[in-house]
Amino acid sequence: MQHPQAHATFSIEEGNGRFRVARSTYTDPALHAAEMEAIFAKCWLFVGHDSELPKPNDFATRKVAGRPVIFLRDRAGAVRCLLNVCPHRGAQVCRQKKGSAKLFSCLYHGWAFENTGRNINIAEPGTYHPNFNEPGSNAQSNDLVPVPRFESYRGLWFLNFDAQACSLHDYLGNAREYIDIVMDQAVEGMRVVGEMQEYSARANWKLLAENSTDILHVTTLHPTYLDLVKTNSAGTMVRGKVLGKSIDLGNGHAVVEREASYGRPIAQWIPMWGEEAKVEIDGIYARLVKDYGEGRAKRMATSARNLLIFPNLVINDIMSVTLRTFQPAAVDYMEVSVWAVAPGEEVGKPALARRLTNFLEFLGPGGFATPDDIEALESCQRAFAAAREAPWNDLSKGLGREPDATDELPQRVFWLQWRDRLMQRAL
């Protein structure tokens, strides 16, 4: 069913260079419910990274689109994603955040499951009909339910609640090239460092989707971060005109790629890191040139990328590499989870410490920039209370020309996909 309001939420006048989105899209509970069906029950959604489950039987529980899931590596080493709900009476069969388990046993009535999902125990089995748990009868209904689709690309695991969805490979499409350029930076594979940070924002989830590929706001919202970069780089990194471009990758995905105006662990040196680090970073750069040639090496090392995989995965290869996903918990509240990822070969080396320092300087709830992003998103959400009288958000910048890095192309790409999804025209 097409949502009747999806049409009325846009005001696009190409001739006047206008692209506007109704503020009710961030506040209307009916649209929120429609999104949960048309987007979150149909799109590929990020669950976690391969390296979070290093050993057989490792598991992590999390929420994806509101559903409780267990992201795990089973006893045979296969990565799986099971719905964390007992087939019997519905309690969560695992209530630990993470750990290692060969079995999950429900606290309520003791039904138990292998980490493949297979049922191995029910309560008082002798009291059931003889065929109840016989193979070939309805025994499968006693197993934990896996998510309908679960596929990975370069260590990133995604689920899809729509069994008929296209493959993850096709869904990512042109975005794969940009995932590759991040993952190729590692010789020993990209790995999650430590644990994920979990925070939130009292704002609609789409505000963070827009924000994550928005380079325009950096000079106004993050001057205190730019001051820090200037200090750290002894004045060698001063933000001028941002040189780069915004690219529509199809399927609602978009990327902004531009010259990085800060030090990068791979591989752009700044004076604060010292002469020893310069030697190390020159070595990393030489390896990239050897493996990928001068052009791609330079792009990997000195350009930054903000990539949005529709609807709610951000891969930002900026002053550090971060994965960020955000779950709409209510129309005006989202839960954010972020991971720091680093090449496996950096473990135990000063390079990893530089990467983490770079991360914390900008990113996360204690960074010099992210708290201001959250403040901006929450400020929008508060002000959208005036949506009836001041109904439109403007995303027109760069309309009708070759979009540069600070144009609002990625936001328009996101919104057009949102519209297509709610009107059921996308794949």
Place this chain on the structure above:
Amino acid sequence: MSLLASLTRPEAEDFLILEASLLNEWKLEEWRALFTEECRYLVPNMNGDPYAPPESSLYLIADDGHHLTERVKRLGKKTAHAEYPRSRTRRLISNVRFLERGAGKVKVESSFITYRSNQGVTDTFFGRHEHCLVECDGALRIEEKRTILDMEALRPQGRLSIIV
């Protein structure tokens, strides 16, 4: 006898109360002066080991002396948007005890509740601080402050824009 060797529990508590009052009053440069030049201010990720090395594990905040000075500079600016207008805050410090008394260093643990009010919302942060105190030019100084949050996640607080 040195200041540190004779330090009593109530004196340590008084020091923490002074620190909290400077933060409540947004006297951040004076607060920074309570630390040694080469100090650490650490807020571990609540999902991990609170003592994991910050060089190889993702923290929420892992400032060295330079970054702490820069953090104080940032919070003094009107462009630190998350804290301008400034939050109203109140820090309660309690359950103060010594964890270690070594030569030239004492480690003090305290429990805290911090309230932050801004833009119509009040958030609560709670947990424990571990202060490593040293003596510097005849005064107590913080060599390391580790703030270990007890909340499961920063939800719904969303940010650590204040020094909790």
